[in-house]
Amino acid sequence: MSYAGSGLDRIAAATPAAAAAEPELSSLSLKQAVDLIRRKGASPVELTQACLKRIAQYNSALNAFITVVPDQALAAAREMEAEQQRGKWRGPLHGVPIALKDNMDTAGVRTTGASEVFKDRVPTEDAEVARRLKNAGAILLGKLNLHEFAYGGSSTVTAYGTMHNPWALDHVTGGSSGGPGVAVAADLCFASLGTDTAGSVRMPAAHCGIVGLKPTYGRVSTRGVMTLSWTLDHVGPMCKTVEDVAVMMNIIAGYDDLDPTTADRAVPDYTRALKMPTSKLRLGFPRKPFYDNLDPEVANAADAAIDVLRRLTAGMTDVRLSATPNPGTIWGPEALVYHTTWITESPEKYQPSTRRSLEGSMQAKAADYVRARRQVETLRREITSVFANVDLLITPTMKTPPPKLDAPGAAGGGGNNNAVFDILGLPTISIPCGFSASGLPIGLQISGAPFAESTVLALAHAYEQATDWHTRKPKLAG
Secondary structure: OOEOOOOOOHHHHOOHHHHHHHHHOOOHHHHHHHHHHOOOOOOOHHHHHHHHHHHHHHHHHHOOOOEHHHHHHHHHHHHHHHHHHHOOOOOOOOEEEEEOOOHHHHHHOOOOOOOOOOOEEEEEOHHHHHHHHHHOOOEEEEEOOOOHHOOOOOOOOOOOOOOOOOOOOOOOOOOOOOOHHHHHOOOOOOEEEEEEEOOOOHHHHHHHOOOOEOOOOEEOOOEEEEOOEEEEEEEEEEEEOHHHHHHHHHHHEEOOOOOOOOOOOOOOOHHHOOOOOOOOEEEOOOOOOOOOOOOHHHHHHHHHHHHHHHHHHOOOOOOOOOOOOOOOHHHHHHHHHHHHHHHHOHHHHHOHHHHHHHHHHOOOHHHHHHHHHHHHHHHHHHHHHHHHHHHHEEEOOOOOOOOOOOOOOOEEEEEEEEHHHHHHHEEEEEEEEEEEOOOOOOEEEEEOOOHHHHHHHHHHHHHHHHHOOHHOOOOOOO
């Protein structure tokens, strides 16, 4: 891990007042931190010191961060504290520390994609989502580790070392947004953003016991984010609670006239959606393939969650979704186009599995890609008919709890139910719904119609309030 500037060692030995505040402050949700600053119960400096102390204490075991910028973060915090004292507020996240997945450009802070290829790359401009968060007053603590170039689901393939699940260090975090999943679960930051092409927000959300939302395709700009697949890439919040996700969505959602993938549609107030009644919502139960071959503990947790959801809604009916193309038929050629120059000039700088995947895409057939791409467009139109009869779809997020790092199948992060919703472009959230007997998190997935994030968030919040899974914290040593 790189410590840009200096001072993280000094943060670890911070003032007694900051040290006393650290355990309480770092465990707050994003919304709690926002409210605390607004009523001047804590300052931006205190919140930032609390997170930096926690990073100094636990990141060596978790490996969530690639780059930490303590001096920059504290300078921003002091500036925002001074503004706060003058009655100036930059936005809804004024003075709240966050961190970003290291495939999102941040001006002046290196952005590596967790690859040797970009180890010295320092962007001059922010990704659109980073710009929006900064304008809202967020303080950047640093950049988070990931599966190299987001090209995998385990977060074990990276030039900066494997990420470790805070619930059990010898288990996978899920990927590719493993760093954000770990950092949020371990209270190293108050919120993060991940990218999701085949489940890369929701897989680590499920495996790390947090909340992760993949918005509708086109709802959030991907400009300034390293591409895996233009057709399937999404950016979404990874947070401690559904309410935190709604706060983040209010900031990052919306049209970007420089990003041709974004939709020019009005953005609702997602926090208001949390007050929506859910009693009339109709739930869809897509049995195949989502409930096939489930680990018994996942099946039991899903059944229990569905029992709760039935009480909160108008009930559940079976639905059938159309078959979808293999997403690799799409992301393979599109990733190759993005990486052509670097994989040609410096193939040795890629991790072996990433290199093999990219080189394998050189054999892809144009007809197969075009056929799959056309099918995606058709399916994204046809899926709206499913929502004539139901409002939301309910599935487990992953088919197994997080496997051990050395277990068969761990390279894929464990069986997942995610990629279908990237192909369909639907808003889909993963929320905690239980734990295995060994204490590993299990996630539930709620999916809605295109641009129905408000409905997804409403039910997710209602379920969260009816259960206590989201309140549990991993017990970290160190």
